[in-house]
Amino acid sequence: MKPYRVLPGPEEFLPPSAASMGIRLPDPDQGHIEGRIVPEEEAMERAAQVFLSAKVPTIFPGPLVLWSWNEKAAKKATAIQYLYDVIRESVSSEARPMIIPMADYRPKYPKINPEVEINPNHPNLTIWHNKIDACMFVGVHCHQANLALKIIRGGTDCFTIAMCAQAGHEDANLTFRDATPEKIMNFAGWIKKLKGTV
Amino acid sequence: MSKERIKIAPEFRDIMPPEYRDLVDDATWGKEGRGWKDVGTSKELIEEHSLCAGCPESMAFRYILSSLPSPEDTVMVGSTGCTSLVFPHVAVHNIHSLFGNQNAIASGLKRSLAARFPDQGKDVVVLAGDGATVDIGLDSTLQSWFRQEKFTTICFDNELYANTGGQESGLMQKGFVAKMAPIGKQFEKVRLPEIARESGCHYVVNCTVSKPSLVEKVVRNAVLVARELGPTYLQMYTPCILEIGKQSMEGLQEMRDSEKPGLRFAYKEYASPEAKELIAEIAIKEKERKAAAKAALAQSSV
Ligand SMILES: Cc1ncc(C[n+]2csc(CCOP(=O)(O)OP(=O)(O)O)c2C)c(N)n1
Ligand code: SF4
Ligand SMILES: [Mg+2]
Numbered sequence: 001m002k003p004y005r006v007l008p009g010p011e012e013f014l015p016p017s018a019a020s021m022g023i024r025l026p027d028p029d030q031g032h033i034e035g036r037i038v039p040e041e042e043a044m045e046r047a048a049q050v051f052l053s054a055k056v057p058t059i060f061p062g063p064l065v066l067w068s069w070n071e072k073a074a075k076k077a078t079a080i081q082y083l084y085d086v087i088r089e090s091v092s093s094e095a096r097p098m099i100i101p102m103a104d105y106r107p108k109y110p111k112i113n114p115e116v117e118i119n120p121n122h123p124n125l126t127i128w129h130n131k132i133d134a135c136m137f138v139g140v141h142c143h144q145a146n147l148a149l150k151i152i153r154g155g156t157d158c159f160t161i162a163m164c165a166q167a168g169h170e171d172a173n174l175t176f177r178d179a180t181p182e183k184i185m186n187f188a189g190w191i192k193k194l195k196g197t198v
Numbered sequence: 199m200s201k202e203r204i205k206i207a208p209e210f211r212d213i214m215p216p217e218y219r220d221l222v223d224d225a226t227w228g229k230e231g232r233g234w235k236d237v238g239t240s241k242e243l244i245e246e247h248s249l250c251a252g253c254p255e256s257m258a259f260r261y262i263l264s265s266l267p268s269p270e271d272t273v274m275v276g277s278t279g280c281t282s283l284v285f286p287h288v289a290v291h292n293i294h295s296l297f298g299n300q301n302a303i304a305s306g307l308k309r310s311l312a313a314r315f316p317d318q319g320k321d322v323v324v325l326a327g328d329g330a331t332v333d334i335g336l337d338s339t340l341q342s343w344f345r346q347e348k349f350t351t352i353c354f355d356n357e358l359y360a361n362t363g364g365q366e367s368g369l370m371q372k373g374f375v376a377k378m379a380p381i382g383k384q385f386e387k388v389r390l391p392e393i394a395r396e397s398g399c400h401y402v403v404n405c406t407v408s409k410p411s412l413v414e415k416v417v418r419n420a421v422l423v424a425r426e427l428g429p430t431y432l433q434m435y436t437p438c439i440l441e442i443g444k445q446s447m448e449g450l451q452e453m454r455d456s457e458k459p460g461l462r463f464a465y466k467e468y469a470s471p472e473a474k475e476l477i478a479e480i481a482i483k484e485k486e487r488k489a490a491a492k493a494a495l496a497q498s499s500v
Binding site for chain 2: 061065066067068069073074077078080081099100101103106107108110113116117
């Protein structure tokens, strides 16, 4: 049997969890690209290439960084804003970078407004509406990120990147782990470095 | 108590959907004397809901949220039923439990919060329907009282299973015929307030939600007594206007009609001797606070 790869979808209505298909999490200083464990810098380079070649590269900041609940969260917010500025300066003129918040996780009645928000219970709506082809989750609690990443893989062709503060995400197409403000800045550095080469 | 906990990162303020900005800007958390009179002015006290138009549960929810003594240090535990349609709009931490498990979840939650935040006095408040509290969840309801768990249980008593179309519940009145209970109830309404008292609850109230000031008083008492002494129980009539064939505007009258002396929702209160003492202390402090606020107002208008 060919090993499972965590590729952009649309995979199927209920894609399997990548962990159940044998994908494992990276160790410290590593990441994964489509399920293949790689050194972190390699994942940085690939993620920068993905963002630089995307038509709508998008950051989805979650509650852990949207709300200024401790000093670390505040520093991450500043780093994410810097990353967004770098993306805007670095992408081609046709690209349309976005930053869309996932302010909380509750299912919203009667519906979300996909132009201004993303909700983990139906993240595909925001991705379809804005034609997002590459995105990065940051500051989203793990269980909600897993749910959303799987739904995105199931129903869209968007490339997903997880800037995870814990052990990383099997269900993302590319993951980092142990995210800190410095790591986010390093990613911005990679985008600057590769500007114009993709 | 303050809004410090709900600050939006300044970098992201402009991208936050407007309702979150409103929530933070207009929240009543930290406001002296916050209460039911704030309903209608603050996003956090449920601006929109997805219950039937005119459902008394919608007002009951607002009065309760506005009366919590420390909303930012409170976790509510809900259960399946019509109440669970409102929780997504509630700006207080809340957990949706498996139907009937709410008092078991709340027990574990209260104990872990007490261990994790020993100096912060976190409150836990269960809010569930009569089906969840008295039928399917009766075991966990009673066991939590027997164990003297320090949280408040609020039952929205609409005397049937509303969310699933009108089945018979333990709190339904004898003889009542519902859409899915066609032969009429054969047994008496379970006397849960009395059972609560006998099971060790320190403060028990049976009432309707027709009077917001009364709801405010009993919710505050129940939460503060639970914080200090042990379990408390509020049973509130929130008639299901849909199932009893009333119009949207008729919920209030239905509650008034059912709370007359001698009827099943006539106001009944029980407080243990320790709870009575505590409530008296709370009342004195509240009186002093109001007097000081009045004096300050008079001073500022001179
Ligand atoms: C474990 C479990 N059993 C049964 C149900 C089905 N169920 C959903 S709502 C409900 C009745 C709720 O009645 P009540 O607690 O009185 O709340 P109300 O809707 O009347 O406010 C039931 C039985 C469920 N969701 N989960
Ligand atoms: S079914 Fe009854 S209890 Fe449920 S929202 Fe409608 S009126 Fe309220
Ligand atoms: Mg009910």
